Amino acid sequence: MIAATPEVLPRCRVEIDAERCKGCDLCVVVCPHRNLRLTTGFNRSGYHPVEFHFHGSRGDCTACGLCYWVCPDFAITEVARRRP
Amino acid sequence: MSAAEIRYETTLGALPTLTGKPTHYCAGCEHGTLTRLIAAALDDLGVRERTVMVSSVGCSVLAHEYINVDAVQAPHGRAPAVLTGLKRMLPDRLVFSVQGDGDAVSIGLLELLYAANRGEPITIFLVNNAIYGMTGGQMAPTTPAGMVTTTTPHGRDIAQTGRPIDAARLVASLEGPAYVKRVFLPVRPTASPDLYNARGALEGERAVRNAFEVQQRGGFAFVEFVSTCNINWKMSILESKRYAAEVLAPLYPEGLYRDRFGVEAR
């Protein structure tokens, strides 16, 4: 756990249930900022689950929710914004 | 400042109307997406305890495992009739089905058209992925000309099998329905090769909500979701989204084919 000041903590977060993920890649390709990536590891079903990075390769997550809506398996269980 | 003092506010979260059971659907299948859209709409409307769904036969056969409402299984193709029987006895409940293209447009075409013709206040969601998924990839009434399936191994021959059927237009050709909509549900390729557009899911969410509202106002609502089946189309998940955009979208154009109550205008 990294102790940090609020300014550098993520403005939003995406909760992922890795065991539900089927590695379909849909959330990865719809994310405008590249905040989601398939891991190289496996979940119990044998899929590469996705993981969330607040700092994506094209920008920070804005909690747009597209990943949530597109996921066919409710593996994206929560999208949240930090309260100001 | 400790982490405990940081508060996050959920903007999109749990859907109580989902049972939470992991689905049997293949990775990337729009059945899963649609399940989520339905659950979200039922939660929004607060009608979980006043809803009865009807499962059909095909990949939708276990749809009731994931949506936490009372459910009845219909024989193949018969969901519109089972919905009608339920609704006639329970007029103040919300009833809906999820059906595949084989279930609704092949074996169940009579039941679909007659429920539509009567304008029964029910809601039917058609997942059209242009193939028979559950049974392993045979030709469907909506399979495009030339497509290879297990029963059209040399490509669908129109001279032998007739043309693919446009379900939304067929239903809209009758006066009975109050709401007929077709949504392209898969993610769409964009100019960037690694960025896809999720507009379909958002349109789908609105269409599902409208389709329930139309029933509440006493009308027959039908939404066709153009979808994919990468396993039986023998493509990768993203290839199947591209194929759907290139071949199915022009064949089955999305649009509003009937909106008697003007639910989309608001």
Next chain:
Amino acid sequence: MIDSREFLKGNEALAYGALRTGLNAYFGYPITPSSEIPETLAAEYGRSAYPEFKAFLQAASEIEAINLAIGAAAAGAKVMTATSGPGFSLKQEGISYAAAMELPILIVDVNRAGPGLGNLGPEQTDYFQATRGGGHGGYRTIVLAPGSVPEMALFPSLGFELGFRYRTPVVILADAFLGQLKEDLVFPPVAAPAFDTAWATTGARGDERHVLSSIHLEFVDQSRHSEHLREKYAEIERAEPRSSEVATDDAEVVIVAYGICARLARKAVRELRGRSVRAGLLRPVTLWPFPSQRLRELVGRGVRNLLVFELNSGQMVDDVRLAAGGRARVESFGRLGGLLPTATEVASAVEAMLR
């Protein structure tokens, strides 16, 4: 509107009988010789005399009709559909599903000649289809065989009572003659009993929801469910066989017949008794569960000859043979194509058997 005493066709009596016992919904497709049933119900639909009768719909097909019935039954309603042989065939998949989901539905088959399109005359050739669970998979339905117009009026009430008690489809197997025959009858008082429908799908209650389904992908689950059905059917076989008898106390030969054949057989028994032949009649009222126990009792008491008289080339005779267990002679007498023998011909067949 009808009085409690009327002179009606069998089909009409059945329709009124259903209304008077609280029928909620009728879905059906016209087919001779059963069409008076939907026609009578259509005329009465919407009238204040039958406030329970909430839905009448002429379906687009026989198959749509049985599936409309499945939907209504799932909601806990008293629902009926009526047809003849060809439509009964079409409904079998739906009946299989209804049996699997344990839904009470009344299915009336006014048996006509067959197979195929046949004709409009009476036959009893749907016996196998009705009593063996005519659709796919392992199930049974209770089968009631009315033998008169008054019974046509009574059996919807009995059918719903049994259907809801055991959560099973119930077939009323009539025939073209009985459907069209006009007789005097007195209806019992109007009474619409309420049945236990706690299992119905009318909307979740908190965390509790009902799923009426016949899919059991795990083999162990399917086995358990089929075992449950088997136990239910065993209970029905134990508790619900029904039959009636004429002159069996001292009979040396008993005619076994149901429906219109029982009417002819009763007359044949009178003729035979007039000639000092000790003949009797056993009339099954439930074809499933078959009154095997009663038959065994008669055989045990000394009835050595059983003449099974039916309008087919031998269907119920199989059940009679099974019940008799080799301890009585069992023979078949029938007529096909919609034809009926006279009572005298039936009596002659009995005498021929005894020679």
